[in-house]
Every structure is written in C-alpha cells, then in structure tokens.
Amino acid sequence: MKDFLQKVNSYIKEAFGASKYLFDGITVTFDHLKRRPVTVQYPYEKLIPSERYRGRIHYEFDKCIACEVCVRVCPINLPVVDWVMNKETKKKELRNYSIDFGACIFCGNCVEYCPTNCLSMTEEYELATFDRHNLNYDNVALGRLPTNVTSDPTVQSLKQLTYLPKGVMDPHEVPASDPRVGKLPEEVLDWMVSSNSKEELPLGNSK
Ligand code: SF4
Ligand code: SF4
Incomplete structure (x- = not known):
C-alpha cells in the first residue's frame, strides 16, 4: 500500500511538472502573438544591416x-x-x-x-x-x-508611408475593410484628392 501511494504521489508530481512546462511554452507562444512580424518581404522590403555587418x-x-x-x-x-x-x-x-x-x-x-x-x-x-x-x-x-x-528605391522611407491612417506605422495594421488596402501610395493620394471631402476623409484618418 505504501509503495502504491508513493507511486501515485510521484505520478502527480510529474503530471504537475509537465503541465507547468506546457503552460510556460504556451505563455511564450501567446507572448509572441502580440509582437510584430520580424520577417520582411524581400526583395520588396529590406532590412538595414547592422553597423558592423561584414559585407562586400x-x-x-x-x-x-x-x-x-x-x-x-x-x-x-x-x-x-x-x-x-x-x-x-x-x-x-x-x-x-x-x-x-x-x-x-x-x-x-x-x-x-x-x-x-x-x-x-x-x-x-x-x-x-x-x-x-x-x-x-x-x-x-x-x-x-x-x-x-x-x-535604394526598394527601401521604403517613413515619408512614403504618410498615406497610412493617423497613428499607423505598419501597413499590416490597416483593417481589411479600409478602402486604402491594396492601393499604391499614389493611388491613395489620387483617391483622396478625387474624393475632395476633408470632412468625410480627413487626411491621415480614414474613419
Ligand atoms: S579576402 Fe575574404 S577570406 Fe580572405 S581575409 Fe579577407 S575577408 Fe577573409
Ligand atoms: S597589399 Fe594593399 S590591401 Fe593588402 S594589406 Fe597591403 S596595403 Fe592593404
């Protein structure tokens, strides 16, 4: 009986340990869900290499x-x-x-x-x-x-992102329902000019 209780005790401890590791892993996963993607759409987007990068x-x-x-x-x-x-x-x-x-x-x-x-x-x-x-x-x-x-014309400067709604720095953050989505900056500008209604579409805010 004593052996049996010890076995049950150690089994419960192992089960708790395993669930703790599982919980830690899931916490890391959920933590990363809140972060922005670190990948870029090369060659259309490029990262600037670090200062001590050893290139050509x-x-x-x-x-x-x-x-x-x-x-x-x-x-x-x-x-x-x-x-x-x-x-x-x-x-x-x-x-x-x-x-x-x-x-x-x-x-x-x-x-x-x-x-x-x-x-x-x-x-x-x-x-x-x-x-x-x-x-x-x-x-x-x-x-x-x-x-x-x-x-480098393929590297987008912040200046080129001014067509995004106010406060948005990442095109991925624009809701899919926004009429700007899928348009080039020039097309967005043309569309804003043609709409010619600052009340309906204030510059920098599509809502
Ligand atoms: S030529 Fe290339 S491999 Fe040779 S020393 Fe210079 S960096 Fe290193
Ligand atoms: S040969 Fe020229 S490049 Fe090579 S170490 Fe001498 S000075 Fe530098």
Whole structure:
C-alpha cells in the first residue's frame, strides 16, 4: 500500500511538472502573438544591416602599397596583388588587385591587418550572380561604393508611408475593410484628392 501511494504521489508530481512546462511554452507562444512580424518581404522590403555587418569589401587602389599583408593573413591566401618592381625608383608598382567573393568567407582578417586601411567591409550583401566568375572583383569593382540605403528605391522611407491612417506605422495594421488596402501610395493620394471631402476623409484618418 505504501509503495502504491508513493507511486501515485510521484505520478502527480510529474503530471504537475509537465503541465507547468506546457503552460510556460504556451505563455511564450501567446507572448509572441502580440509582437510584430520580424520577417520582411524581400526583395520588396529590406532590412538595414547592422553597423558592423561584414559585407562586400571596399578597396582603395590609391592607398594600397602592395605589401601583401592581406594575402598572408587571409586563411585561404585569396587577395591577388599584381605588382611589378620599378627598377629606377626601386619601388613596387601596383597593377591590379582582386578578391574572388566566390571563395571569400568574409572573415575580415585582411581588413583588420591592412597597414594603410585601404580595405573596409561594407553593408552590401546582394552579390548573387548567374556566373560565378563575375564574383571575382578587380580593383575597379572593389572600388565601387556600396549602394546607399537612402537612395535604394526598394527601401521604403517613413515619408512614403504618410498615406497610412493617423497613428499607423505598419501597413499590416490597416483593417481589411479600409478602402486604402491594396492601393499604391499614389493611388491613395489620387483617391483622396478625387474624393475632395476633408470632412468625410480627413487626411491621415480614414474613419
Ligand atoms: S594589406 Fe592593404 S596595403 Fe597591403 S597589399 Fe593588402 S590591401 Fe594593399
Ligand atoms: S575577408 Fe577573409 S577570406 Fe575574404 S579576402 Fe579577407 S581575409 Fe580572405
């Protein structure tokens, strides 16, 4: 009888423990239901990479002294520094510099150790191409500045969201019954102008 009671006791304890874990899990689920989605509709929406994001490398030809430190610190000796020795000046003359982003692991070692800081990591991550040979960037391609996020037409600025009802920052928060839903900002503007009734549709409030 005593054994039986102990077994019942331990069973009840385990059942309570399991329900507690279940409740904790459900609490987390419900907590996330109240949050905004963290995904974006790429490529129509884009997130701005963090400040220390290690994207495509930028290179400044004029600052490079062809020391090849970047080659030695690279785990796969990737950068190609093409130089010739000028016998008159007894100095190296840089001809070309290239990095193959098809093989680069974006570790940032070359950027870290370059003595003249002519290498830097940009926030550019859109390097996809149909031909992998196009990923081999020469000094001209490496010298191109990354696209500024503020001039990227696919990134929506807050200014473009002014067509949303007052107090709404996220298009997903607009009720499906709202006549603005599914319209482009220009179309909403045209519709507001054509309605020409500020009493019926005050700017910034569709209700
Ligand atoms: S470490 Fe810097 S300066 Fe030296 S070769 Fe590489 S890029 Fe040029
Ligand atoms: S980021 Fe790393 S892998 Fe890429 S070239 Fe520089 S050192 Fe090499």
